[in-house]
Amino acid sequence: MQTKLSEAARKLPGADVAESVLRACVHCGFCNATCPTYQLLGDELDGPRGRIYLIKQMLEGGEPGAGTRTHLDRCLSCRSCETTCPSGVQYHKLLDIGRAAIELWAPRPLDETARRTLLRGALSRPALFKTLALAGAAVRPLLPETLSSKLPRRKRAVGLRPAARHARTVLMLEGCVQPGLSPNTNAAAARVLDRLGISVRPVSEAGCCGALDFHLDAQMAGLDRARSNIDAWWPAVEAGAEAIVQTASGCGAFVKEYGYMLRDDAAYAAKAARVSGLARDLVEVLRAEPLEKLSIRTGKRLAFHCPCTLQHAQKLGGAVEAVLGGLGFELTPVPDAHLCCGSAGTYSLSQPELSRRLRDDRLDALESGTPELIATANIGCQIHLDGAGRTPVRHWIEIVDEAIGA
Structure with missing residues (x-):
């Protein structure tokens, strides 16, 4: 696709990346065939090709407005289009640049900005979010459905974490909402890894991965969180930690991009690249180990929902299913x-109607084989799907942990 960026666009961070992505697109439209919002709405501007055109027009000097923002906001950033694209267009990079540009040139109304700022503040602070989640559970019947469905349907016991005792050590990103919504997930991961001779070294100074800020119009704040996490992990990295494990695939996809996002930061570029190189989804660690040591005994029928961040961003589709x-x-x-x-x-909060339609379609597909449980690998997917009150949805590592020696 031929393009000529405006002078204003050329001053944007990542202008060279935007131009490269635009030139790679041959506007074939294959992407629309696997775009969830295009499938639901049938509008060219709610598919990747149409959104690429909108961003192109904006970067070439066209005046962006509320309509452009609406179509970009409706994008799930699922990256299914990237898996489909025969030209290897890195759509998500262009989308990030386009979203930053429209916030610069045509800022949101103040009420929208305030809501997104509140979401960032509440969701990215684990202690605050856990307090809010407990308070929400106490008044659940009074909450609107869009909020009440985001709280766990049932309380689950949180098992103990084993003490570090092995020569092999990994770090683990605790996450921001997972400790409040599914605290046993990381504990279960630590127990399974311990049985395989791998200890999890806690680094409490590492916080939110930065994805929440980055995707809620605060890209610089998201990058600052990335730098903070790099600083927190660095001593352990230098001491020989063999991996930085994520149990939430959304966090993993973002941490794996630290190197790209901080490539122009002289103080952090090399460290960020090393951290991204060490980042592993939990399944990447487990599938390389002798899993027969776990002595699993189970006959459970599971349907696995592979999160977009696992299959399209991290290219690990089929990995959990194989394990x-x-x-x-x-x-x-x-x-x-x-x-x-x-x-x-936060799409399910900002676009509740589209989100519910997508959720119900996914559940129909997942339940078509009559599973006892639905397993997944991302806390957002887990809570969203489970909030429908249908087949129970859990993180796959908790199901594995419970089946050890059962």
Whole structure:
């Protein structure tokens, strides 16, 4: 696609990346075939090709407005289009640049900005979010459905974490909402890793990965969180930690991009690249280990929902399914497994109607094989799908942990 960026656009961070991505697109439209919002709405501007045109017009000097923002806001950032694209267009990089540009040139109304600022403040602080989640559970019947469905349906016991005792050590990103909504997930991961001779070294100074800020119009704040995490992890990295493990695939996808996002930061570029190189989704660690040591005994039928951030961003589609199948779980078929569930970070709060439609379609597909449980690998997907009150949804590592020696 031929393009000529305006002088104002050329001054934007990442202008060279935007131009490269635009030139790579041959506007074939294959991306629309796997775009969840295009499938629902049938509007060219609610598919990747149309959004690329909107961003192109803006970067070439066209005046952006509320309509442009609406179509960009409706994008889930699921990156299914990237998996489909025969030209290797890195759409998500262009989308990030386009969203930053429109906030610079045509800022949101103050009420929208305030709501997004409140979301950032509440969701990215684990202690505050846990307090809010407990308070919300106490008054759940009084909350609107969009909020009450984001609280866990049931309380689950949180098992103990084993003390560090092995020569092999990994770090683990605790996350921001997961400790409040599913605190046993990371504990279960630590127990399973311990059985495989790997200890988890806690680094309490590491906080939110930065994705929440970055995708809620505060890209610089998101990058500052990335720098803070790098600083927190660096001593352990230098001491020989073999990986930085994420149990939430959304966080993992973002941490793996630290190197790209901080490539022009002289103070952090090399460290960020090393941290991204050490970042591993939990399944990447486990699939390389002798899993027969776990002594799994199970006959459970599971449907696995593969989060977009796992299959399209991290390119790990099928990895968890292979581990679960190898451990003896019966996996039911899931039609159209490439499609998004509608969680997408805060999308379910900002676009509740579209999000619910996507969720219900995903659940219909996941339940088509009559599983006992639905497993997933991302806290956002887990809470979003489970909030429908249908088949229970859990993180896959908790299900594995419970089946050890059962």
